[in-house]
Amino acid sequence: MRVELLTVGDELLLGDTINGNAAWLGRRLAEHGVEVTRSVVVGDEMDVIVAAVRSALERADAVITTGGLGPTYDDVTRDALAEAAGVVLVRDPALELRLHERAEAAGRELQPMAFRMAEVPKGAGLLRNSAGTAPGLRVELDGGIVYALPGVPFEMRTIMDEVVLPELAGIAGLPAVARRTLRTAGIWESVVATRLAEVEAMDGVKLAYLPDPAEVKIRITVAGADPEGRLAEVDKRVRELLGPVVYGVEDETLDRVVHRLLAERSATVAVAESLTGGLIGAELTAMPGSSATYAGGMVTYATELKHRLLGVSDVLLAEHGAVHPDVAAAMAEGVRDRLGATYGLAVTGVAGPEPQDGTPVGTVYIGVTGPGNTRTVVRPKLPVPGTGPEIRAVLRRMTVVHALELLRRELLGLDAEVETGDAREDREVRG
């Protein structure tokens, strides 16, 4: 089963919006064994949409469109589908009633334009939208199916999960391939690839490396008979070859893993940040239920706050400045004690783009301290990826990943030494 995506909206071509919908759809469809073979973005022009839908159906069994189902006059996906199918738009009385009800509930007056959302191409199926007003549409065309979904992400996702995916999975049957993504941190892409050479050579097995700052995801695809069974074997072998740098599977991000490990130990963590400005705390609280394992944090951005709020020795700060391994260690201990947490995690460094008091950009120290002891691990200088204003964001992200990974290793009692650096940079000289 081949599916193409068609995203509609001038704002995407102009770059005002990033196409997160297409990425979400691609992942979700792959999980259900449905292959996205092409993804196209066009503007809010009816003729262009009509042509793009027809051309997609020449190649694929189904097309999923997103966007252009709203009430305004630049929302023309409905009109384009009617045109492509050679039918008229008709007003659906049940949808009209629903519009009235929702407007009344919100205490707002319904403008004439809103009724566009009650129109559907004659003969089209309605896809229930439990998250909003406008339903999705199903239009059969040229021997294929078009699913038209709204562009608002949570409405699109709801209709997809509740209606479209079960339908498509039913049509596609059992997937012929099995896929899994393993997540690693603190190891270079080329090292991963070298260690996994024997797996890459296996028949029917495909590996893809997806490098991010300081992380490499490994996507395993297994084809052939009993793909799920073979995937389990390949997964096992990959973990044997890589060891404990594999921290999670699929959407199991580092913050979730740390949360789970802390929860299993009935432990909490407190965080002292400087160059990351709060990003580590934000990451650790992204998940519901994080209050069980995350106590709180201090962002001691100004140097004197490291002394005043965290008790870092002012002699140490005067002698070495704020960016020093002993400062990271003292910050970790200070925040753990002051917040009454089991673990303390701290970062200090220079995010750039300019050096700070002679300390080069990319100098980052991370302190982790556990419950019984004050074992503290530190990170040397992170390699600077490229030049220019983007360094700051990348270095901050790398610092977050390294900090969480070091906490994970401390929790598991693993060797704290990791390979630092932006895994992506490595692409250049790899081979």
Place this chain on the structure above:
Amino acid sequence: MRVELLTVGDELLLGDTINGNAAWLGRRLAEHGVEVTRSVVVGDEMDVIVAAVRSALERADAVITTGGLGPTYDDVTRDALAEAAGVVLVRDPALELRLHERAEAAGRELQPMAFRMAEVPKGAGLLRNSAGTAPGLRVELDGGIVYALPGVPFEMRTIMDEVVLPELAGIAGLPAVARRTLRTAGIWESVVATRLAEVEAMDGVKLAYLPDPAEVKIRITVAGADPEGRLAEVDKRVRELLGPVVYGVEDETLDRVVHRLLAERSATVAVAESLTGGLIGAELTAMPGSSATYAGGMVTYATELKHRLLGVSDVLLAEHGAVHPDVAAAMAEGVRDRLGATYGLAVTGVAGPEPQDGTPVGTVYIGVTGPGNTRTVVRPKLPVPGTGPEIRAVLRRMTVVHALELLRRELLGLDAEVETGDAREDREVRG
């Protein structure tokens, strides 16, 4: 001048990577008066890339491809361009030398695979890559031009800015339209649209609304004679009609505006966060130079820390819990005083997806306190956008925006009342 984008990579179709490159390219090209008319993503298959390039050049004057220029065997864009142009790949001695030099500098051995990056379609132009190893390529084909850029974002951006954009802007000549994006916070999309009705009716003027959680960007496009001159007039009228909710232009985000306002007053801010876990601090430190205006912050996630670290009355906390207007006010004052900042900003609330101690999801209070007085403004309940696990991320983002916007208004002495809510939700009943 019409340009199409062609992004190459299985990881994009599978949704492992979001197509940020296409968004960046669309924005950058629009700024230079070049119109992106279509954006296509295909996988790492040579035949598919060849067909996509040819089909794009039937419609457009130029095609910009990203991805597929790396060293591995699934990097096939070079091969596809040679095939499309009907030429062979030749090895470039200067590129080969550069590979050797970089490998030596990194102390790494060069693998045979790496030499793929020294190959170019015969007759192709090289686009200098000052940020990495593999250069971009310029191939003339079917009367159009293909620019092939690497997929690594900072390399792609560097080549684009240094080489491709100056060249394209030279070909395209002066832009026929002028564009500007104005940014607003704390106002609903439908209210913006209603107030700007007279502007939308102006000849040659097009408005687009780009709603985000708690923000609406307004993209103004002016066509006709002297578009820049008319744009200035339209900009002025829009600001008259909307008043001080317009906080910035183009990439001037709320954190930058707050930074500038604080710097102008030689003032600093300290932040006390709970449900946002550090996101406000992260936002305020995203920009270089933020240490001049951001002192630091406390993330008092656990309730007792609000008392212990910030001095919020324990009687108040016992009586009303942590989510209460007076708690937000006391947190703002506490963090300002303890960190010795000029301003204090604080948030407390329930990010969901589950209610907390009977307090419904979306209940958020924000305290802002200035230097001389303790004027504190609070926010009532934020409307909850939809249901499900996404609520948490959206509510946290809305809280960040509302907090920064309230600080901005405090700094400017503006009325603190803003319209709350997810501006996007409004789409449903608007008309």
